[in-house]
Ligand SMILES: NC(=O)C1=CN([C@@H]2O[C@H](COP(=O)(O)OP(=O)(O)OC[C@H]3O[C@@H](n4cnc5c(N)ncnc54)[C@H](OP(=O)(O)O)[C@@H]3O)[C@@H](O)[C@H]2O)C=CC1
């Protein structure tokens with residue numbers, strides 16, 4: 001026992017200990033242990049977190065930021081590896097000769113005061129150490145514990161137990177500190193080439209494990225199925241193995257249940273009993289066997305251990321189901337090494353979901369570079385893969401190493417559905433939009449990739465609620481639908497909730513749901529008069545389509561009845577086929593009936609409301625109503641009634657006419673339009689016609705035709721059209737609009753008002 005261990009156990013003289021960087025998960029665990037032991041603990045950090053506030057409630061003297069005063073009077077100062085030598089508190093402690101310790105040295109000293117169980121290995125440490133601690137606790141052995149993450153079943157990541165003899169700790173091989181421990185029992189789960197930033201090669205890693213084993217006073221428990229672990233441990237005099245067969249402890253007759261795994265445990269030939277493990281995956285069966293073997297050696301009752309493993313809920317971020325509905329299961333997993341990822345994908349397959357979709361955030365440039373091929377190989381097993389930029393974890397970038405490195409590797413291994421989504425802040429837009437009902441989405445990586453999953457879970461929940469309100473088939477929904485797919489200008493960011501109702505009732509239920517929750521609602525038709533900004537539309541975008549909204553027929557009075565989702569062109573052609581004239585002007589108008597009603601669309605001297613007989617709409621209170629033409633006010637390109645109400649259907653009148661007359665007017669309209677208007681992607685006329693001069697003529701006279709920013713250009717055919725030559729952004733179009741308006745004002749004193757509706761946000765906000 002080191003002298004510090006001795007001092008730590010002598011509670012007649014509590015130590016005054018200061019922790020620099022106490023908000024970090026490892027350091028906060030130490031603070032909890034030291035406070036539990038009865039020492040006087042203070043801590044400082046750059047930030048205040050929920051955890052530091054909680055610890056203050058438990059007696060931590062907390063200060064922020066780091067100052068020299070914070071360490072005054074301390075017997076020992078412990079610092080995290082993230083603290084720089086220039087840190088004010090650390091420098092002051094060094095100058096005044098206070099005893100300094102690294103985090104792992106302090107943990108080793110604490111562990112030495114108990115019968116320590118160190119859980120080590122390249123993967124699975126947190127899960128397994130949590131299993132051991134939970135099982136020992138349930139078996140009544142009252143262990144202390146220290147694990148690397150928050151484990152729901154344990155309550156907190158570290159706990160000091162006054163009475164028990166045992167202490168379970170997760171040992172970290174990443175920086176060589178594993179060699180500091182002198183436990184009573186060591187567990188080696190697996191040994192692989194990892195942390196190649198710190199180690200030369202696998203042999204150097206194995207040496208660190210060997211040092212730990214040489215300092216272990218009791219059993220060395222290892223996984224016989226792992227080559228690395230077996231090569232390090234099998235010839236140890238107190239080696240105890242576990243695995244599928246031929247080991248000291250074996251798991252047999254494995255049965256996959258939904259989300260769990262059952263198996264039978266043998267010690268040698270003796271059948272100990274059954275286990276139903278509360279988390280899925282074969283790798284977790286092996287982890288559970290490590291826990292079973294160590295608990296058995298510690299004298300725990302198998303029945304109690306088995307029961308504990310049944311209630312074990314897993315570590316946060318270890319195949320953690322974050323959202324589950326009929327449409328989607330969203331799992332978050334910390335896996336950041338190819339072997340872990342292979343195990344995670346295998347577990348996912350066992351759940352028999354539809355597709356397995358992965359959003360992977362590579363962790364560290366060094367690892368991405370060293371293991372790119374292996375990552376590519378395992379990820380190619382998923383059905384669809386998205387890869388973000390590398391999470392640096394304090395590393396500097398390596399030129400040429402990025403998320404694309406992994407994308408290329410996946411392709412080399414035969415993966416076809418793989419895509420780079422560099423920016424994590426917006427990655428959920430692309431991923432959420434790609435999901436199909438029944439998919440299993442895994443956010444994967446040791447950085448902050450789970451944040452993308454949180455956004456998807458939050459929004460998917462809303463869609464799920466909405467679907468539950470409407471009889472099956474009444475709605476189609478999608479997250480983050482790119483509006484460039486739904487506008488004739490082909491620009492625009494994502495719609496947070498894209499909703500296609502097929503019945504009036506489904507439309508009404510959607511607006512009511514959104515109103516109750518303060519979710520903004522926007523209704524769009526064919527998107528022919530829209531300019532959606534690049535940051536997309538926050539809230540619900542309703543696009544009436546199909547079902548009642550696509551009905552278009554002639555009624556018993558010879559009137560045209562058309563749902564809001566019917567294209568104007570369709571109205572014109574159904575009327576023509578029935579020998580009803582007057583609709584020819586609609587032939588070349590790209591919009592739908594709903595949008596035409598709202599905008600009182602017009603061409604060739606005719607406006608929509610010239611022909612409306614009556615309209616069915618949804619009012620502000622969610623009532624479906626009908627109104628006659630005389631009761632509706634309409635103006636040039638504006639129907640105020642529809643600013644807050646939504647058009648569902650309209651009845652239009654025309655006049656009986658001969659087919660050849662109708663055809664002649666149709667041809668004339670088309671000829672005129674083709675002569676004067678462009679066919680390239682546009683949103684129709686950009687500006688309303690001012691009183692004195694048509695906007696197109698004005699823009700033409702100002703000399704703007706053919707000019708543009710990026711791929712957006714003023715049409716050569718018509719000055720009031722801006723066309724997208726391919727790849728233009730809303731920003732490009734808006735910049736051009738702005739230039740035109742400023743010149744119209746400066747040169748001609750005319751205020752041009754946009755005729756297209758400009759909606760959405762410049763920056764992403766959801
Ligand atoms: N004359 C021409 O050559 C051209 C004419 N146009 C006309 O522009 C209009 C655009 O139609 P479309 O592409 O379908 O519409 P859009 O999808 O472009 O929607 C435009 C706006 O119409 C409103 N809207 C859409 N559907 C409804 C509805 N059911 N009830 C109430 N308001 C609705 C919304 O206004 P809000 O945001 O206020 O809710 C929406 O922002 C049509 O009138 C179209 O004919 C378009 C291009 C060329």
Ligand SMILES: C=C(O[C@H]1[C@H](O)[C@@H](CO)O[C@H](OP(=O)(O)OP(=O)(O)OC[C@H]2O[C@@H](n3ccc(=O)[nH]c3=O)[C@H](O)[C@@H]2O)[C@@H]1NC(C)=O)C(=O)O
Pocket residue numbers: 602603604605676683684685686687688689694695696697698700717718719720755
């Ligand atoms: C395109 C739309 O609607 C169009 C509709 O298709 C057409 C046809 O009826 O009439 C309106 O255009 P407009 O007023 O520009 O009609 P046009 O006949 O093309 O032009 C008006 C006058 O400007 C002149 N003109 C037009 C464009 C140009 O580059 N240069 C020019 O000198 C034309 O020669 C004409 O003397 C609607 N525009 C508005 C803002 O009311 C729309 O709503 O999006």
